[in-house]
Amino acid sequence: MNMLDLGDVRLHYRVDGPDDGATVVFANSLGTDLRLWDPILPYLPEGLRIIRYDKRGHGLSSCPPHPYSMGALVTDAERLLDHLDVRECVFVGLSIGGMIAQGLAVKRLDLIRAMVLSNTAAKIGTPDIWSERIRDVEKGGIERLADAVMERWFSRSFRATPALELWRNMLTRQEDVGYIGCSAAISGTDFYTATASLRLPTLGIAGAEDGSTPPDLVRETVDLIPGSQFHIIRKAGHLPCVEQPEEYGAILTRFLREVGHV
Numbered sequence: 001m002n003m004l005d006l007g008d009v010r011l012h013y014r015v016d017g018p019d020d021g022a023t024v025v026f027a028n029s030l031g032t033d034l035r036l037w038d039p040i041l042p043y044l045p046e047g048l049r050i051i052r053y054d055k056r057g058h059g060l061s062s063c064p065p066h067p068y069s070m071g072a073l074v075t076d077a078e079r080l081l082d083h084l085d086v087r088e089c090v091f092v093g094l095s096i097g098g099m100i101a102q103g104l105a106v107k108r109l110d111l112i113r114a115m116v117l118s119n120t121a122a123k124i125g126t127p128d129i130w131s132e133r134i135r136d137v138e139k140g141g142i143e144r145l146a147d148a149v150m151e152r153w154f155s156r157s158f159r160a161t162p163a164l165e166l167w168r169n170m171l172t173r174q175e176d177v178g179y180i181g182c183s184a185a186i187s188g189t190d191f192y193t194a195t196a197s198l199r200l201p202t203l204g205i206a207g208a209e210d211g212s213t214p215p216d217l218v219r220e221t222v223d224l225i226p227g228s229q230f231h232i233i234r235k236a237g238h239l240p241c242v243e244q245p246e247e248y249g250a251i252l253t254r255f256l257r258e259v260g261h262v
Contacts, residue, residue: 001060006079012060013053013080016041021049022261023089027077027097028052029119029239030182031142031149031171033059036094040241043249045262051089053080055100057178066181070189073182074103081111088113090261092252095120095213095238096182099189102221106194114201114259116252119213119238122191122221130187134180142172142179152211153238167242195224202228203255205248207236229255 004011014034024044028036034052041050054061056068056076077100081089091112093101098120105112136144146168150159158164204222206215215232222228231251236243256262 003060004080004083006076009056009064009076010062011053011056011076011080013051013084015049015051015084017049018047019049021047022256023049023051023086024256024261025051025077025081025086025089025091027055027091027093027100028058029095029097030186031058031174031179032167032239033170033174035059035170036239037241039245040249040252043246043253045253045256048256048262051081051084051086053077055096055182057175057181059174063175063178064181066177067184068181070099070103070185073100073185074107077104078108078111081108086111090114090116090256090259092116092118093120094118094241095124096186099124099186099191102191102195102198103189105198105200106191109198109200112200114203114255114261116203116205116255117218117222118205119207119210119218119240120221121213121217122195122224123189124186124213124217127187130183134183137176137180137183141176142174146172155207155209155235155237155243157235158237158243167239192221192224195221198225200225201255201259203251204228204230205240205251206230206232207238207240207243208232208234209236210238210240212238
């Protein structure tokens with residue numbers, strides 16, 4: 001385990017694979033930590049340098065006072081990659097992680113040669129929706145939202161399995177302050193114009209049963225970038241890397257090969 005002190009926040013990150021391997025960076029969703037990506041790792045090519053991290057207010061990273069801005073989250077990722085001497089990585093972002101990917105690509109295209117926008121959008125929800133969720137967490141903690149979040153995150157069949165408890169526990173054990181802070185960042189973000197200016201290889205991934213970022217929303221964002229690809233994973237919700245890790249890994253591996261990253 002590693003911790004990077006950026007002054008206003010300390011980021012927990014993990015690096016797996018050889019130092020000279022092609023770099024793939026993963027940024028996870030609201031309410032999860034870097035373990036979100038564990039299920040797909042066995043299905044990725046050997047020899048990659050895999051970087052994962054907990055965004056501010058999540059996992060083992062520190063939890064500054066809320067609210068957070070998307071600019072701060074993008075800068076956190078930028079400073080982490082600069083610290084690790086990353087250039088021309090493939091950046092995989094899911095949900096808020098996909099928003100971070102879009103913002104970072106606009107700001108520092110030297111860091112990213114290609115990106116994967118998974119279960120995300122240029123704009124997610126409305127300020128009213130996020131204000132209501134923030135009020136609920138302020139009143140009753142993340143536990144107050146947990147059951148509704150599980151319905152949006154996972155397909156009906158997955159919710160009937162014992163594995164659901166693992167992900168519900170991960171959600172409810174995040175910091176309330178961190179969840180509120182990142183919710184505020186999502187609420188204030190509209191990347192439609194910025195993302196439409198991007199010109200880099202992009203893969204969009206959606207879950208057919210995603211209740212947070214439905215396939216049409218993901219496709220709308222990915223279509224802003226000329227030449228992008230789009231793939232729907234069946235029998236999966238907001239976290240297809242959890243529900244269908246083998247297929248997710250295969251899709252990602254094919255994209256890495258197409259962009260010459262393996």
